[in-house]
Amino acid sequence: MFKQVRAYIPKARGVRFYHSIDHPSSNLIVNPDSIESTILTNSLKHIPKYGFNSYCVTKSIQDLKYPDSIHSVLTSNADGKSLEFQLMLHWLRIQRSKLHEHIMDPASEFHSIENEYERVSYLIKQRLQYNEPIIKKLSYGLSQLSTPYNLSQSLEELHNLSDDIVYYAGDESNDFAWYTKRAGVSSIYVASELYMLSDTSENFKNTKEFVDNRVRGFDGLGGVYNNIEQWGAFNAIGLVNLVKSQWMRG
Amino acid sequence: MRISSSALRSSIPKPFSALRTSFRGLSTEESTTHFGFQTVNKEDKEKLVGGVFSSVASNYDIMNDAMSLGIHRLWKSHFINRLDAGMRPGSNRPLDFLDVAGGTGDIAFGLLDHAEKKFQDTKSTMTIADINADMLAEGEIRYKNSKWNDGSDRVNFLVQNGETMDAIPDNSKDVYTIAYGIRNFTDIQAGLNTAYRVLKPGGIFACLEFSQVDNSIIDYAYQAYSFSLLPLMGQLIANDRESYQYLVESIRNFPKQEEFKGMIEKAGFYVPEKGYENLTFGVSAIHIGVKL
Numbered sequence A: 001m002f003k004q005v006r007a008y009i010p011k012a013r014g015v016r017f018y019h020s021i022d023h024p025s026s027n028l029i030v031n032p033d034s035i036e037s038t039i040l041t042n043s044l045k046h047i048p049k050y051g052f053n054s055y056c057v058t059k060s061i062q063d064l065k066y067p068d069s070i071h072s073v074l075t076s077n078a079d080g081k082s083l084e085f086q087l088m089l090h091w092l093r094i095q096r097s098k099l100h101e102h103i104m105d106p107a108s109e110f111h112s113i114e115n116e117y118e119r120v121s122y123l124i125k126q127r128l129q130y131n132e133p134i135i136k137k138l139s140y141g142l143s144q145l146s147t148p149y150n151l152s153q154s155l156e157e158l159h160n161l162s163d164d165i166v167y168y169a170g171d172e173s174n175d176f177a178w179y180t181k182r183a184g185v186s187s188i189y190v191a192s193e194l195y196m197l198s199d200t201s202e203n204f205k206n207t208k209e210f211v212d213n214r215v216r217g218f219d220g221l222g223g224v225y226n227n228i229e230q231w232g233a234f235n236a237i238g239l240v241n242l243v244k245s246q247w248m249r250g
Numbered sequence B: 001m002r003i004s005s006s007a008l009r010s011s012i013p014k015p016f017s018a019l020r021t022s023f024r025g026l027s028t029e030e031s032t033t034h035f036g037f038q039t040v041n042k043e044d045k046e047k048l049v050g051g052v053f054s055s056v057a058s059n060y061d062i063m064n065d066a067m068s069l070g071i072h073r074l075w076k077s078h079f080i081n082r083l084d085a086g087m088r089p090g091s092n093r094p095l096d097f098l099d100v101a102g103g104t105g106d107i108a109f110g111l112l113d114h115a116e117k118k119f120q121d122t123k124s125t126m127t128i129a130d131i132n133a134d135m136l137a138e139g140e141i142r143y144k145n146s147k148w149n150d151g152s153d154r155v156n157f158l159v160q161n162g163e164t165m166d167a168i169p170d171n172s173k174d175v176y177t178i179a180y181g182i183r184n185f186t187d188i189q190a191g192l193n194t195a196y197r198v199l200k201p202g203g204i205f206a207c208l209e210f211s212q213v214d215n216s217i218i219d220y221a222y223q224a225y226s227f228s229l230l231p232l233m234g235q236l237i238a239n240d241r242e243s244y245q246y247l248v249e250s251i252r253n254f255p256k257q258e259e260f261k262g263m264i265e266k267a268g269f270y271v272p273e274k275g276y277e278n279l280t281f282g283v284s285a286i287h288i289g290v291k292l
């Protein structure tokens, strides 16, 4: 089983940790009962058809029989996030909470895996599986994430995902390996997701292999690994360019 | 400036000289409110505010330009864009807008324009309410010469006190907007309660108002600017120093963002997330509430 308590979380070097400290109950959606969440969650069912488009929100508001005036709750959010970006972020959070539920389910296959690497591999593949229903629409959604204005929140969400994955895989590091692992998982995750966009193999078999290979090739998961370059290898600019080049192709 | 000061001097009434004498007899036990930094009797404030806006009705744009260093126009269009209101294509329920303290109709016409351009909404209705008939008259003149005057009767003007709005039924509006108006209310909480009353469930309250600057250096500069320069400009513009002084002081007396947010919640509204957006370091702020 995974560890319930973390004795010590490093807070140094100016990096913000979003929720590791109270990790087992990391807050996935700020307030799932709020009107904003209700509208956005219901919007998700329209994504397979309409993509990450504000029209999903309009549809959702109509489904819920709210007047059109309620759009303003979302459009006038204090951070100035576009409807499309809010939709994308919400979708990401919901998938992350799905992964969380999967892990919490005592019956899930996850618990029979003992090796930390294999657990990471498993969780990345599990999460990527949630992309399947919307895979055709995903590249546009990813392009939303990587526009400069949205980038910091996108990276925060990616970091949260990696943090979940590494934590539940059984990480106990409390030194610089902590960064390395999360950065490594983030970069593997992004690369695999981009690979998935153009994967035409049955059941995304190739993507799964791709994940396995990448995780196996990553030697930062084990013991203490004080390699700053590893951290630097994954950086925001790289992500933006990767996504952009994929989007252009798709 | 569009209007020469000598022309204004002769055309603008001076409500204050008459009112100032009436201050003297005020007993301190009566219920009082702020009129700028002077504490005055509540009933008198309505008259005083009416006076201010009568005295600046025809050149209030100049005043607003001065107050906001000219960027109030940007803020207003930002306000309209962020609200993004209008009947969506595929919907068959037009929205009923109410723009309170609507004055010359800037916000109202801007909202209708946005709804038409972005959503091809040509059905939603607009009521423009203001306590001051002179201000509304300016708005009606603009309306008569605008494309909205198309015989559809979608736009209406009403002289109403925003604190009570006795001509507006309960649960009758979808979008309530108020821009640079609520700080003039004698009883702001009553105004918010009334907004809640007239909105339908699912309706939106949206307020654009001068606010508290959140950076002390900018705040200092802005205060220095607004206290010294603005009244002088006002005097040059309208030879009506007191009216402008009032406007500046009313901004300083308006509740801070967090406090105002609390008042919106107290009226019954649900306030999303952070609840307000500061514009240009908080010289203005947008507040939102939803009637659930």
Ligand SMILES: C[S@@+](CC[C@H](N)C(=O)[O-])C[C@H]1O[C@@H](n2cnc3c(N)ncnc32)[C@H](O)[C@@H]1O
Binding pocket: B049, B053, B060, B100, B101, B102, B103, B104, B105, B106, B107, B129, B130, B131, B132, B135, B160, B161, B162, B163, B178, B179, B180, B181, B182, B184, B185, B186
């Ligand atoms: C600065 S003007 C703003 C006009 C317009 N909303 C704009 O942004 O251009 C303030 C308006 O508030 C109105 N007002 C003041 N007190 C009011 C009240 N109690 N009820 C309704 N309107 C009021 C004034 O008559 C004036 O037209």
